[in-house]
Amino acid sequence: MQVNSEQIPTPAHTHADGAPETPRPGGVSAVAHSTAVSENDAAKAAALRRMKSVALALLIGMAVVFTVAFALQKQYPWLEYVRAAAEGGMVGALADWFAVTALFKYPMGLKIPHTAIIPRRKDQIGASLSDFVENNFLSEHVVQDKLASVDIARKAGEWLRSPGGPERVAKEGSAVIRGAFTVLNDDDVQAVIEGMFRKHVLTPPWGPPVGRMAERLFAEGHHHTLVDLLVDRAVDWMATNHDTVNRLVSDRSPLWVPPFLDHMVGDKVHTELSKFVRAVQEDPDHQVRRSIDTYLTELAHDLQHDPAMIARAEGIKAQILGDPEVRELASRTWGTIKNALLTAVDDPGSELSLRFKAAVRDFGTRLVEDTELAGKVNTWIGDAAGYLVNTYRSDIAGVISDTVARWDAEETSQKIELQVGKDLQYIRINGTVVGALAGLAIFTVAHLVFG
Known part of the structure; x- marks a missing residue:
């Protein structure tokens, strides 16, 4: 039994092929550095290392107990039961360590068949996940049922008629108008008006x-x-x-x-x-x-x-x-519209702003109080969402498979292990405990039956 191999699953010790990495200063390896790109990832990496330490400590503890019980069982026969429990715990711990490790890399660097599953099959996993999301989440009835349960129209109406709702809509609308006028070229717009x-x-x-x-x-x-x-x-x-x-x-x-x-x-x-x-x-x-x-x-x-x-x-x-008159008309038309809108949106107390806010507030009130209108809006939203899902579901889900396909195999393994590795360590802990209980039960039954 090689207890040192317990260090293999941690993201700070080996590459996916089992070769040891050179630690970075402060005890953080290149792999840990690449995954800890944010405080959240750093916290997850630290939690993962703690859980691996706990699982490893249990394995070492079982090995120590087994050694002591094995050495003293002839002098103290009751230690046979302790030895059997410790033996079963080690077997369970090692088996579950192998199973968890085989998901992300080759255990102890040995290229055993059906190990390093995620690095070797990341593209298939990405495609399967994409298909799963597309077929089970991006379906018309799922999206429409969810939108119907949310009642978007009524909630939107409550917000639109709230004290700050119309002001926020007017503010964002003003920003959009100013941004549009900043982007638009006056000569181009005048040319469009003249052409029309x-x-x-x-x-x-x-x-x-x-x-x-x-x-x-x-x-x-x-x-x-x-x-x-x-x-x-x-x-x-x-x-x-x-x-x-x-x-x-x-x-x-x-x-x-x-x-x-x-x-x-x-x-x-x-x-x-x-x-x-x-x-x-x-x-x-x-x-x-x-x-x-x-x-x-x-x-x-x-x-x-x-x-x-x-x-x-x-x-x-x-x-x-004639041509000059048309060009002058287009120029005056665009200049008048532009100046009027910019003046109106820059002044919260302008007639246009006040009327717009009043219209937003009135529309919100109608969405809340007019059940028929709210139902129509919800239906429109549901139909639009259903159309988008049916039309672009493959493209949306394809983002998953395309993104995973662009990842490096080792990077993919690290990302997934960082997200779920902590929970997987409980499998090792449970395997140690269950293995100990199973070993004790098997030895007890065998001792009672065969004496």
């Missing part, structure tokens, strides 16, 4: 859609209000511009016409024009009104079907919105 404006406003011909809209407005009589306004202004103008009419008549009459005759003609023209516009004002079915209706109806039709009129509309569009 050209695609959706300038490229399509204006005539047909304007004609269709005008035709609908004219058919429903909405233009009559504008016609009434124009006629009313004409009546008012005629009532206040008698001298202007006389002057226009005088300016256009021959020089040989006497001035008094110009005034007579001007008065007559003003009188007749006043009567005419008042007649148009008072008669909703006046011939002028009907002529206007006819002209507008024909114009709406021509804008849709007459190539010449459509071309004229396109020419007007080109004159109004």
Whole structure:
């Protein structure tokens, strides 16, 4: 029996192939240094070493008891029972040490078949773990059942309507907006706005859609209000511009016409024009009104079907919105939106911030009080999560197998031993105790039966 081999399982003494490592200063080996990358890992490594020391101490204790009992059993026959118990304890301790050690490395450096299981089969273990997670955890019904039991909508609503909820959402939203404006290039955004404006406003011909809209407005009589306004202004103008009419008549009459005759003609023209516009004002079915209706109806039709009129509309569009005007419009639009949003998000008391917080708080209240809405939100969340799981479950679970595949075999063994090695040492301790009890029981039965 070689008690020194007990040191093999500790992460500070050997490589996976059983070759001893050179300790680092302070008693920490290269393996322990590589795994103790954080305080948590250092604490786990220390706990693992303590449990190994306890298991080793039990084995040594059993060996000492066995030696003493074996030497004195002829003088004191009752020590045969102690010897049998100690013998069974050593056998159990060594067997369980072998079993635990064989998971992580070759016991005593001997390449015994079916040992160093984790270093040799890490890729298969990673793939099996990935499949296990994918099939048992990343399934649609498991995720949806868990989300349904949590009632995310109601909990989110409670938080959103809490005193600090809307403020936190507004704060995070402001940070997102500021970050987006920091990342976005103004020239690029203006180019996008200009491109969208050209695609959706300038490229399509204006005539047909304007004609269709005008035709609908004219058919429903909405233009009559504008016609009434124009006629009313004409009546008012005629009532206040008698001298202007006389002057226009005088300016256009021959020089040989006497001035008094110009005034007579001007008065007559003003009188007749006043009567005419008042007649148009008072008669909703006046011939002028009907002529206007006819002209507008024909114009709406021509804008849709007459190539010449459509071309004229396109020419007007080109004159109004040329390249410089479009670029200037895109620049002003983006500048206005950007400045307005930055000003609003930087001021917690701005109208936009206050309205946003109120909307968040109201939505949270509705999630809590409106059972139907909460149910719909939970259903949407469950459906979205189920879709993501069904679509990307292999990719998500594949992170496990891909990560394990990138690990070094020895590193994998160390990582796993660091996480579960402490608990595995209880197997060795229990094996020592159970082996001692079993050895004592077997010897007792054999002594009683065979005398």
